[in-house]
Amino acid sequence: MKRLLACLMVLMLLCPAALGESFQVSVPPEASYFDDALFIGDSVGNQLRRFNLDQRKEGNDILGDAQFLTAGAFSVYLASLGSVVKDKPALHYRGRAVTVREGVSALAPGKVFIMLGLADEPGRNVERDITRYRKVINHIRAVSPDIKIVSMSVTPVTQRAEGVKLKQASINLFNQHLEALCKEEGIDFVDVAGWLKNDDGFLTGHYSNDKKVHLNQQGLKLMVQALYYYAAEQMEAEARLADAAGK
Numbered sequence: 001m002k003r004l005l006a007c008l009m010v011l012m013l014l015c016p017a018a019l020g021e022s023f024q025v026s027v028p029p030e031a032s033y034f035d036d037a038l039f040i041g042d043s044v045g046n047q048l049r050r051f052n053l054d055q056r057k058e059g060n061d062i063l064g065d066a067q068f069l070t071a072g073a074f075s076v077y078l079a080s081l082g083s084v085v086k087d088k089p090a091l092h093y094r095g096r097a098v099t100v101r102e103g104v105s106a107l108a109p110g111k112v113f114i115m116l117g118l119a120d121e122p123g124r125n126v127e128r129d130i131t132r133y134r135k136v137i138n139h140i141r142a143v144s145p146d147i148k149i150v151s152m153s154v155t156p157v158t159q160r161a162e163g164v165k166l167k168q169a170s171i172n173l174f175n176q177h178l179e180a181l182c183k184e185e186g187i188d189f190v191d192v193a194g195w196l197k198n199d200d201g202f203l204t205g206h207y208s209n210d211k212k213v214h215l216n217q218q219g220l221k222l223m224v225q226a227l228y229y230y231a232a233e234q235m236e237a238e239a240r241l242a243d244a245a246g247k
Contacts, residue, residue, distance in 0.1 A: 027060050033231035035064035038107050040079070040091070040100060041115030044155055044215060045070035048115070051220045062224055069093065069103045075119040080135035089119075101139040104147075112140055112147060113190075113227075117154040117178070118213060123170025126177050133178065137185055150230075151182050153193040155223075156203040161212035168202055188234075192226040 039045055049068035055061070069091040079100050084090050090097035093106050104112060114136065120129050133151075140149055153175045157166050175193060182189040196219055198204040205211055207219030215223065 030228040030231040031064045034066040036110030037066040038109035039068045039113045041070040042074045042119050043072040045115040046072055047215055067107050073119045076116045076129050076132045080132040101143055104140050104143045113150045115152045121165045122154050122174035126174055130177050130181050149187040151189050153191045156193050156197050157213050158205055158211050159202040190230045192223050195222045195226045
């Protein structure tokens with residue numbers, strides 16, 4: 001059902017000419033849900049940031065006024081630290097390397113979406129990584145105790161790109177533990193990985209720009225659609241609460 005919905009949403013988002021040329025985008029109401037959002041992420045988060053920026057330049061605010069703190073190879077481990085590590089990947093705000101806590105404090109978002117784990121060899125030491133992930137959540141809550149935190153699953157790998165350090169089964173294991181952590185911590189979990197997998201459970205090759213782990217425009221479109229699907233559920237729930245409060 002989700003795969004069918006994904007196809008329908010992508011058809012709504014893309015024009016027929018988009019197959020070989022530039023994409024034309026229709027921005028749905030769900031985009032406004034991200035007006036107060038901050039995305040903290042790694043190289044895939046970086047791709048989403050650049051894609052969002054490119055669309056903004058064309059007048060398409062596909063993620064509303066969302067802000068981004070992302071860096072290639074930025075890991076759960078680095079995010080869990082209380083200080084910036086010299087000569088290691090770091091988040092930057094106004095030209096200065098910042099910790100997760102400093103970044104959230106400076107940008108003061110209403111929601112934080114976490115896109116981390118791919119740079120940690122996910123699943124090889126899942127207990128260690130989930131402990132570190134919990135620290136990231138605590139860093140965010142230390143700045144803003146009532147902030148809404150949303151964790152996004154680690155995106156899949158293509159079958160041809162599997163190796164000793166990166167296996168789809170290990171990514172799946174990490175995501176399962178991450179979802180369990182989210183339930184423990186009372187935060188939301190968005191399974192973007194499920195929107196990108198083929199029938200064998202790997203990243204679909206034609207959604208990747210390197211045939212490994214990174215996404216092309218089609219893959220990024222699906223990631224945005226997964227976020228819209230989540231946003232629609234949240235907006236509907238908020239509307240129901242508002243209606244109940246008004247009665």
